[in-house]
Structures are given as structure tokens and as C-alpha cells.
Amino acid sequence: QVQLVESGGGLVQAGGSLRLSCAASGRTFSSYAMGWFRQAPGKEREYVAYITTWSGGRTYYADSVKGRFTISRDNAKNMVYLQMNSLKPEDTAVYYCAANSKLWGLAQAREYDYWGQGTQVTVSS
Numbered sequence: 001q002v003q004l005v006e007s008g009g010g011l012v013q014a015g016g017s018l019r020l021s022c023a024a025s026g027r028t029f030s031s032y033a034m035g036w037f038r039q040a041p042g043k044e045r046e047y048v049a050y051i052t053t054w055s056g057g058r059t060y061y062a063d064s065v066k067g068r069f070t071i072s073r074d075n076a077k078n079m080v081y082l083q084m085n086s087l088k089p090e091d092t093a094v095y096y097c098a099a100n101s102k103l104w105g106l107a108q109a110r111e112y113d114y115w116g117q118g119t120q121v122t123v124s125s
Helices: none
Strands: 003-009 010-013 016-024 033-039 044-052 059-061 067-074 077-086 093-100 119-124
Touching: 003 067, 003 093, 016 033, 016 093, 016 119, 033 067, 033 077, 044 077, 059 067
Parallel strands: 010 119
Antiparallel strands: 003 016, 016 077, 033 044, 033 093, 044 059, 067 077, 093 119
8 A cells, every 4th residue: 555645835926836746655666657636626637747667767748737847756765756847827736646556547547546635736827
């Protein structure tokens, strides 16, 4: 089992940057693919980015964040990060870290096994 705790959210002006962190518990962290999702008020949870199992693994991004966000992981520290640059008001949402043991369906929230509690990101215009 994996427990996930996000941190690093906050209020930032448009054009600014934030770095989200996700701390994972459990000795099998390196066997999970990891993803970041977000949910804005009144909207469904949407995929943001994911990274395959190994540190420095393959990364994939939603079109809406490609070129602005970077996902990374450090398996030695059981950590996953989301560096967010050039933030826009439409990036405002609660951001969730999630773990996937199946290693497929990584852009689909329903395929993830474990979720953190979320961290709020608010981008002002």
C-alpha cells in the first residue's frame, strides 16, 4: 500500500511558478507509475502529467500544460514533483498526486490505485 501527501500549492500571479511535491510512503514506491491530476470547481478531474516507474523515466503531458510543466521523481527519496512555470488562471485547481500499479491507462484517473488529499493552486490574473 502507498500513502501520498502533496505539498507546495498556494496563490501565485499569472506567469509565476510553483513546485508541487508528493511524498510517498511504502517500500514499493519505485514499482508504481506516478501521475498528477487536477480538478477545478464544477469540473471533472483531469490528467496533467505522468511518469513511468524509474527515476528519470518517460514523461507525458496533457496538451494544456506541455512546455510549461515538468514532472519528475526521485525513487531514493520516494518523491514526485511537478514544476509548474508560466502559470495561467485556468491552471487554478486542486492538484492530486496518484500512484498506478498497472503501468497502463496512465492518463485515466480511474486506473490509479492510490491518491493524495490534494493541494490547492490558485493563479490570479
